[in-house]
Amino acid sequence: MAKLILSTGNIVSGGPSIVRKPGASNLELINSLKVSFQDAQLDYADEIENLNVDVNGTTTTTTTNGTNNGVHEATNGDSSNSSNPEPVAGPLYWTAQDQTKNTIYVPRIDWETAGLLEERSQYDITVKIFFLPTTTPDVSRRAAYTSEALSLVQKELGGISDVDLLVVSFPGMSFDGDCEWEADKRNASQGDDEAEIATWQAAVEEALYAQGRVKRLGISEFGTEKLARFIKRVQVPPAVDQINIKNCCNVPPPLAKLAKEQNVELLVHSDCTDILPEGTLRELLGPQGAGLLADPKATSSEGLSGNLTPQWVIKYTAVVRNRGVIENKGYFAGAELN
Structure with missing residues (x-):
């Protein structure tokens, strides 16, 4: 099994080519990834004909009809001991691979250009991790995903040691209804309390907050009953609850009352829970998209083969405090290729 790490880079500097439309919150992610892939393909286009790559003095070769599907491997195995991602040869030249972690970065990430322009203390940094409907229910793996996702954000923002706010979005949650009362009632039976609490305890309280x-x-998306049950069973209660009230316009009075009593800040958001559907990801990376995946209908096709399952998405935003300006915003996404 291989891991794919997808990244958009800083979309604030992406210009008008990144399409943002109201009411379709995952379009920002999808279009930002498309722009990121296209930019990388252009930036590294001069390497497309280099079918041999020298890694620390070791010549590597590319095969596109064997088991490694266009991903390079060292002839003497030396590069497998390196933890630094290396450029991939051949058609996937715009990606990089960390062979020790069996991870492919899509596209390559230039960490030397990452970072914030000012001191860390000048920013409010918010991250939001989305567990998807396809995310494994295994709590230990969810904890690993959360730690890995946050580490990528920390590295992207110049090696920062902490973030100001982490919001967790669980699958199967929504705040839809003809009115705020109906939405709040429907919300009470959504999601999976046991999985949410176990994930919170292992992935958030112990692994991130305590450290x-x-x-x-x-x-995100917790109504009155869900929030009340959740607070009673966790050691570190949430300080923030994000809700999407686009379809019901108002915050339910019981939720507002509970939030005030429990000192929980209510924030409005426009993110969707299933921000990266499985079919959308395969289309994005497939032959008609970025060309990373092999065409399953072709008898001979370059690219990666296997079942692709998105596991998580993390969004990060760095706002300059004294100016209220978003300086850095972007996404990482993790998927598994079996």
Whole structure:
């Protein structure tokens, strides 16, 4: 099994080519990834004909009709001991691979250009991790995903040690209804309380909050009953609850009352829960998209083969405090290729 790490880079500097439309929150992610892939393909186009890549003095070769599907491997195995991602030869030249972690970065990431322009203390940094309907229910793996996702954000923002707010979005949650009362009632039976609490305890409380990597914690799309049950069973209650009220216009009065009593800040958002559907990801990376995946209908096709399953998405935003300006915003996404 291989891991894919997808990244958009800083979309604030992406210009008008990144399409943002109201009411379709995952379009920002999808279009930002498309722009990121296209930019990388252009940036590294001069390497497309280099079928041999020298990694630390070791000549590597590319095969596109064997088991490694266009991903390079060292002839003497030396590169497998390196933890640094290396450029992939051949058609996937615009990606990079960390063979020790069996991870492919799509596209390559130039960490030397990453970072914030000012001191860390000048920013409010918010991250939101989305567990998807296709995310494994295994709590230990969810904890690993959360730690890995946050580490990528920390590295992208110049090696920062912490973030101000982490919001967790669980699958199967929504705030839809003809009115706020109906939406709140429907919400009470959504999701999976046991999985959500176990994930929170293992992935957030113990792994991130206790280590000081996150200053404040939040959840997304929790109505009155869900929030009340959740708070009673966790050691570190959420300081923030994000809800999407686009279809019901108002915050339910019981939720507002509970939030005030429990000192939970209510925030409005426009993100969708299933921000990266499985079919959308395969289309994005397939032969008609970025060309990373092999065409399953072709007898001979370059690219990666296997079942692709998105596991998580993390969104990050760095706002300059004294100016209220978003300086850095982007996404990472993780998927597994079996």
